[in-house]
Amino acid sequence: MTQLSLLHSLSPFSSLSCFSITPPPRFSLPSFSIRAMTSHIVGYPRIGPKRELKFALESFWEGKSSAEELKQVAADLRFSIWKQMAEVGIKYIPSNTFSYYDHVLDTTAMLGAVPPRYGWNGGEIGFDVYFSMARGNASVPAMEMTKWFDTNYHYIVPELGPDVKFSYASHKAVEEYKEAKALGLDTVPVLIGPLSYLLLSKPAKGVDKSFSLLSLVEKIVPIYKEVVAELKAAGATWIQFDEPSLVLDLEALQLQTFTNAYSELESSFSGVNILIETYFADVPIQTYKALTSLKNVAGFGFDLVRGTRTLNFLKSGFPSDKYLFAGVVDGRNIWANDLAASLCILQVLEGIVGKDKVVVSTSCSLLHTAVDLVNETKLDKEIKSWLAFAAQKVVEVNALARALVGQKDQAFFASNATSHASRRSSPRVRNENVQRAVVALKDSDHRRATSVSARLAAQQKKLNLPILPTTTIGSFPQTIGLRKVRREYKAKKITEYDYVNAMKEEISKVVKLQEELGFDVLVHGEPERNDMVEYFGEQLSGFAFTVNGWVQSYGSRCVKPPIIYGDVSRPRAMTVFWSSTAQSMTRRPMKGMLTGPVTILNWSFVRNDQNRHETCYQIALAIRDEVEDLERAGINIIQIDEAALREGLPLRKSEQPFYLEWAVQSFRITNCGVKNTTQIHTHMCYSNFNDIINAIINMDADVITIENSRSDEKLLSVFHEGVKYEAGIGPGVYDIHSPRIPSTEELADRINKMLAVLDNRVLWINPDCGLKTRKYSEVEPALRNMVAAAKLIRTQLASSN
Structure with a gap:
């Protein structure tokens, strides 16, 4: 009998305490x-x-x-x-x-x-x-x-x-x-x-x-x-x-x-x-x-x-x-x-x-x-x-x-x-072209040419969005059926044709749902993605992947970090097909969805034979190629998520300035060459950002969405204290990590708290994170209430003018 079958043969627990157990027999040491x-x-x-x-x-x-x-x-x-x-x-x-x-x-x-x-x-x-x-x-x-x-x-x-x-x-x-x-x-x-x-x-x-x-x-x-x-x-x-x-x-x-x-x-x-x-x-x-x-x-x-x-x-x-x-x-x-x-x-x-x-x-x-x-x-x-x-x-x-x-x-x-x-001598570890590209980076390779205020004016002229524009962070629920299709395609049990059609059908469903709910900026729902880092790592060189290399993120939520073993580059476009397909299904703006270089770095097991910032610059150059391809394909809003920017901040203050310098530069490298009319979003979640708000501003994104709902709006305190932020900002209005569905009134009250410190011309309305882990039975009513709350506040603002 195995140790697990032995345990399963024991009698049930008698105590109602959530931590009490009945130990199995002893074993010798x-x-x-x-x-x-x-x-x-x-x-x-x-x-x-x-x-x-x-x-x-x-x-x-x-x-x-x-x-x-x-x-x-x-x-x-x-x-x-x-x-x-x-x-x-x-x-x-x-x-x-x-x-x-x-x-x-x-x-x-x-x-x-x-x-x-x-x-x-x-x-x-x-x-x-x-x-x-x-x-x-x-x-x-x-x-x-x-x-x-x-x-x-x-x-x-x-x-x-x-x-x-x-x-x-x-x-x-x-x-x-x-x-x-x-x-x-x-x-x-x-x-x-x-x-x-x-x-x-x-x-x-x-x-x-x-x-x-x-x-x-x-x-x-x-x-x-x-x-x-x-x-x-x-x-x-x-x-x-x-x-x-x-x-x-x-x-x-x-x-x-x-x-x-x-x-x-x-x-x-x-x-x-x-x-x-x-x-x-x-x-x-x-x-x-x-x-x-x-x-x-x-x-x-x-x-x-x-x-x-x-x-x-x-x-x-x-x-x-x-x-x-x-x-x-x-x-x-x-x-x-x-x-x-x-x-x-x-x-x-x-x-x-x-x-x-x-x-x-x-x-x-x-x-x-x-x-x-x-x-x-x-x-x-x-x-x-x-x-x-x-x-x-x-x-x-x-x-x-x-x-x-x-x-x-x-x-x-x-x-x-x-x-x-073997690792030191393996030819698969180093790519001389990638190494040279990093060495050749110049200051102009990590700064857009115009100010955020000038860019936002050009973007609004093109996008014509209402005040308090509504959007989501990117992912929609990953149903059992959806995951099954991805597994079967990976196992070669279905053809690529059938897989693509299944993904298109899911994207169409998500697009229609957002249009019916009244969203202003849409996402394609990311049905083709297993994980926001793994999905990109699978298409980049220098990455390896596990089947059961899971690590706990919180509660029952686990992630499977990719392994960065060598120099990183992008052999081909990764997301353009899916974003273009989604944009073809609607006249409303469709966000292209990417994971940023700092998050890919911090959420991977990173090679330890070179400095982390060198690897991050390599990833940034690969993501820049993707951003420019999305822009050429007609995607006017591109979100480059940096959920893990704060996470990588060194614990000792003396080491923090250098990290923030290269992390911010890495993000800016990804989008330094796009047109003024292309709106760059980023997203961050579940960290204390107040002490690095200046670095976040220095990222120079056009719009940032950020976790706020579980923290009693403590992020907003920095704006109470006089921090000037000219770009768009979307402090999450509800917590997607809880099954609880907030009411329209509750969400409207939260939006009003945000408007007490933020101009309505910069405020965006969105959940605090992606919806991947939730069920549609939770997502639909919560999003419906969120859009209703935004429209209610718009009406109130219009009547007060």
Whole structure:
């Protein structure tokens, strides 16, 4: 009987808590001799190698399966993950890194910080409240969602204020530890630390902006103490506190809050080893000193892949009685680790902190990489030899740990060296023409010749749009039938003729629907596209693709990032046929839809053998070719989405200006040569843009659409503060990531809030993101109400004049 079939044979769960489980039988762990190997994994993907969690969640949400069935799938996944790490030989195996939706939301549940609108009256938080916070429901909206630091993972933003009554309301961390313990595993429970939790939060609606969220640390520390006490009572020997906020440029008050919080927590640390884990960048030197001066903490984890200066800090001093969890295996990318180079670093670290004090680890959670390379049976063999997904990275960590204690696997290291040599020498990696084109770029290649005001006047004369023009972001629902047609065409089960006709039929349906609803600027709905990055990558040189290389973006939403392994160019037109076909079906303007170079870069697994900005310029030149072909084909509005511009912003302020310079230049390269009458749109979603608004203005787009609906219009605050924006702007008027359908009145009220700070001559009306993941039963009424709201406000504006 397999481990999964064994689990499925168990009795259903008896508890109604959304996190309780029944553990399967124990399994034996491997034993090793000589000096103990110390290996550690910060965290692991929770979706499953073939998106098992995604399908279980969506089945549960649709009422097709029970809560017990969902819990069983979750238990299966946890078991398989822990078993895999144990069998490889990992010593410090994490628990509580699984989540049904989001680990920050799990922490909100643990602290009982449920906003009042969800009607929670205490007790253990169940699925109803948990998923309402994540997704909203028919009567209340979801909590805000934004990017987790500089990744494409989205977290649910806690809403806090002085009146929040914190309570220990989810025992998930303890239950999962006990679940693993029943298997014979002493895992390391992982908690988001108190400083990072508070810095990731926002003031609740109605709370004065001057309120200090950090003042709540005194209220949440007692709950952390309760959790630690329960974990100790359950037998935990190590507890990991994730404090990624420590890599930021912290203000004095923030750093003092961190020190105070852990000084207060120290009394509860007696009898258990505490690890404070940081990742995604270097820890600033002052923070490093404060961190490593903590007394009752046993170990500190550092990202030695993105943290390029940390080694120097360690050389300048590290506590002799502490463990160093050395993150030398990249948790953010899918390239095989250079084992020889990493071993050299680890040996240097041993000389600094001592032979028994170095723990080999991943640079961050493996949540951000694909799950298992074994499932990629169709990937080019040479390229596959260059890669390592999460399951393979676990093996790399253990191989390095064994090598560090004198048990080096010579064959494994030799194979690794061969794959690196193959990648360096492969002729498929470099294209001299592309390299020369990037070197030849001039300043005039990234700036349109005229001002945005002059362009908008020329565009309005040609397009003749009403005030408050209505449009959508691009994609329309991807139905089961539509996905089936694409699969069958890819598998060569239907002819190209049948495929094209099916796509044309879908485009015609979408065009007619938009005309019937009364939209001013139309889209073709993107039925031919699997993903906004993968679709383009499949048509560009230098890209490779996986079948099961899925990575969680949020909740059940997964993406399959392309792999950029070589120089990028565009062999042929990619979208012109579909956009031209759609434009031929209507007299209204049809947007050409492209993904921008920065987003393609940031949402791909990028080659690590050259600077990222060089690869981005290559992609920009390829997209420029497409833009110019669309213009020649008569497409007068072209949207170049840069949804991930903010996402790639370095976490340290000193590194941000250079990134923004090349990212903005890359966008401008794509459209610098079009006519004044060609209107360039861009779209951004789910990030805090206020601190980079000047860079966004500098992109010089004619119209920008931007996420705003889940963030209580906080984006609009920059316009309250006097930022002048002369181009068109469409702050999303409703949240497409929730199944909730907003009323016309609600949308009209939101538009009026926007008009309080934006001129009606620049405001566009649109959803906050593409409609791909929604159903037509949700989309049609929401869009109908949106257009009705725009027309209502137009009438009001006309009567007031």
